[in-house]
Each structure stands twice: as structure tokens, then as C-alpha cells.
Amino acid sequence: MTRLIQSLAEISSTYEALFCDLWGCLHNGRAPFPAAVAALQAFRKKGGKVVLMTNAPRPNERVVAQLDRMGVPRDAWDFVVSSGDAAQYALFTGAVGQKIWHLGPEKDDSFFTSHPEGLADPVEITRVPLDEAEGIVCTGPFDEMNEVPEDYRARFLYAKTKGLPMLCTNPDHVVDLGETxxxxxxxxxxxxxxxGGEALYFGKPHPPIYDLARRRLAALGHEIPDSAILAVGDGIFTDIKGGIGEGIDTLFITGGLAADQFGDDPEAPDAAMLDAWLDGKQLSPTYAISKLR
Structure with missing residues (x-):
């Protein structure tokens, strides 16, 4: 049974590290949530480590730059691991070939222009048109504000016929940019x-991004057992499923992507509705809270 809590402070003494999602938990794509920032700052002041774990398809330094622009203070977190980081290791070791069709907006070009930390002898990657490609790297739609997946059906049929593998840099299906x-x-x-095509995944809920977070904690001298890690997020099939799959406790943010499923007041989710919804998903987070605070 999932325990509904009112604040992170109720349970924080049990944990030494948080694997905390960004979009929907710490910010809405435009501005940070002050209560979430305060909760993370308080956790770190007591000695906890905050790993911001995001399915963003960009390397972590680009995510950090975005957080800086939004005004997320640096003392709210220790380091960032992104789906882009984990997927870069696969790309530059040749997982989907060397001639790549990039499906995604120009803002994700940094995925190709920087190399993963610690990778020796990266494979040379060339971006080419679809008809010349050996594989696909998907970072999102070309026009994320106006396009939907069905717009790509014809191109995907061609790619599937050619047997092109797709490296998916962000397993999230949707995010809310403000109100959109x-x-x-x-x-x-x-x-x-x-x-019928083949897709490879490296962000939540898949193991590579968690392995990367643990390695980076260890590199900083923090050997933290899984029993002392809490995964926080609003994505039931990414943040929560991933945490459960890794054997770590989870905190589900009900006021994020699924806020309309738990009653009329996003700040006070209905416990019975929450339990019924979770039963339908066949997933049971350790805890749930309306907003990170």
C-alpha cells in the first residue's frame, strides 16, 4: 500500500540520496517550483545527496545551463544525469551505426557535438539524410509544439523496411511545457x-541511467546502498517503474502528469482514487505526495 505524505521531511531521514526527476517535479519547463527547491535544499543541508535524474535527450551540461536560466539554485542539487548522457555512450560506441539520421529539433544538436565523459576512442558519427542512414537517433519531433507521432508514420515505414535501429534518447512520451x-x-x-521497428532505450525506466548515477556517486566517494536511495518523480511508467525495477524506494508526485486522476484538488489527492489508479497500473510506489515540498 502506498503511503500518502505531506512533505519530504516526513521521510527524508531514512535516505542518503534522492534520484529526483526534473520536469513536473522541480520545474514546469519555464520556472522552478519554490517548494520543491526548498525541499531539496533542506535535504542537502542535512547531508543528503541530490541527483537530478532527467530523461532530457541532451548532455548534462546543457541541462545544467537550462536550470541556470530558469533560476534553479545550485545548492538544491549535487549533479545531473540525463538520458542524453546514457544514450551518448551507446551512440559513440556504435550501437546504431556511424551514419545517423537525427530525428529531433536543432536544440538537441549538442548530443552529437560532445563526447561522453571517460569514453576512449569514440566512434566517428556522421549525420545523413534518412535514405543514407544506418540508424536513427530520436531526440523528439522536429517541431515539438505542433507535431504528433502519426506525422512520422510514412518515414517510419521506410526506416523499418530498411531495418534501421532507433536510439531513443528520451523514453518520456509527453511533458507539460507550462500549460501545453x-x-x-x-x-x-x-x-x-x-x-515493427527496433528501438533502444537508455533513460528511465531502463537500467543504464541508474547505473550511471551510481557510478558518479561512487566517483565522488559516496557508496550509497540501494536501501538508502529514494526515486522521486511524476512519471508512473518512467520514474516509478524505473525505481521499483532498480529495487529502490519511490515517491510518486500526484500533481504532475496524472494530476487530473485523483480528484478536483491537485493539492489534496483522493487516497481511494489514487489506490484504484495505481492498482490499474499494477505499480505501487512506496510513497505519494501532491507536490514535492
């Missing part, structure tokens, strides 16, 4: 798989 819901790379990859 937009599609992510995960929704495109799901359609490609539905059509």
Missing part, C-alpha cells in the same frame, strides 16, 4: 516499435 502538453522521443519510439 508536448510529445517526446518516447512517443515516437513507441510508434516505431508498434510498426
Amino acid at each position: 502538453r508536448i510529445y517526446c522521443a518516447g512517443a515516437l519510439a513507441a510508434l516505431y516499435e508498434e510498426m
Whole structure:
């Protein structure tokens, strides 16, 4: 049974590290949530480590730059690991070939222009048109504000016929940018798989991003057991499923992507509705809270 709590402070003494999602938990794509920032700052002041774990398809330094622009203070977190970081290791070791069709907006070009930390002898990658490609890297739609996955059906049929593998840099299906819901790379990859194509995933809920977070904690001298790590997020099939799969406790943010499922007041989720919804998903977070605070 999932325990509904009112603040992170109720349970924080049990944990030494947080694997905390960004979009929907710490910010809405435009501005940080002050209560969430304060909760993370308080956790760190007591000696806890905060790993910001995001399915953003960009390397962590680009995520950090975005957080700085939004005004998220540096004392709210220790380091960032992104789906882009984990997927870069696969790309530059040749997981989907060397001639790549990039499906995604120009803002994700940094995925190709920087190399993962610690990787020796990276494979040389060339971006080419679809008809010349050996593989696909999907970071999202070309026009994320206006396009939907179905817009790519014809191109995916061609790619599937050629047997092109797709590296999906962001397993999320949707995020809310302010009040606007937009599609992510995960929704495109799901359609490609539905059509018979092959997709490879490296962000939540898949193991590579968690392995990367543990390695970086260890490199900083923090050997933290899984029993002392809490995964925080609003994505039931990414943040929560991933945490459960890794054997770590989870805190589900009900006021994020699924806020309309738990009653009329996003600040006070209905416990019975929450339990019924979770039963339908066949997932049971350790805890749930309306907003990170």
C-alpha cells in the first residue's frame, strides 16, 4: 500500500540520496517550483545527496545551463544525469551505426557535438539524410509544439523496411511545457516499435541511467546502498517503474502528469482514487505526495 505524505521531511531521514526527476517535479519547463527547491535544499543541508535524474535527450551540461536560466539554485542539487548522457555512450560506441539520421529539433544538436565523459576512442558519427542512414537517433519531433507521432508514420515505414535501429534518447512520451502538453522521443519510439521497428532505450525506466548515477556517486566517494536511495518523480511508467525495477524506494508526485486522476484538488489527492489508479497500473510506489515540498 502506498503511503500518502505531506512533505519530504516526513521521510527524508531514512535516505542518503534522492534520484529526483526534473520536469513536473522541480520545474514546469519555464520556472522552478519554490517548494520543491526548498525541499531539496533542506535535504542537502542535512547531508543528503541530490541527483537530478532527467530523461532530457541532451548532455548534462546543457541541462545544467537550462536550470541556470530558469533560476534553479545550485545548492538544491549535487549533479545531473540525463538520458542524453546514457544514450551518448551507446551512440559513440556504435550501437546504431556511424551514419545517423537525427530525428529531433536543432536544440538537441549538442548530443552529437560532445563526447561522453571517460569514453576512449569514440566512434566517428556522421549525420545523413534518412535514405543514407544506418540508424536513427530520436531526440523528439522536429517541431515539438505542433507535431504528433502519426506525422512520422510514412518515414517510419521506410526506416523499418530498411531495418534501421532507433536510439531513443528520451523514453518520456509527453511533458507539460507550462500549460501545453508536448510529445517526446518516447512517443515516437513507441510508434516505431508498434510498426515493427527496433528501438533502444537508455533513460528511465531502463537500467543504464541508474547505473550511471551510481557510478558518479561512487566517483565522488559516496557508496550509497540501494536501501538508502529514494526515486522521486511524476512519471508512473518512467520514474516509478524505473525505481521499483532498480529495487529502490519511490515517491510518486500526484500533481504532475496524472494530476487530473485523483480528484478536483491537485493539492489534496483522493487516497481511494489514487489506490484504484495505481492498482490499474499494477505499480505501487512506496510513497505519494501532491507536490514535492
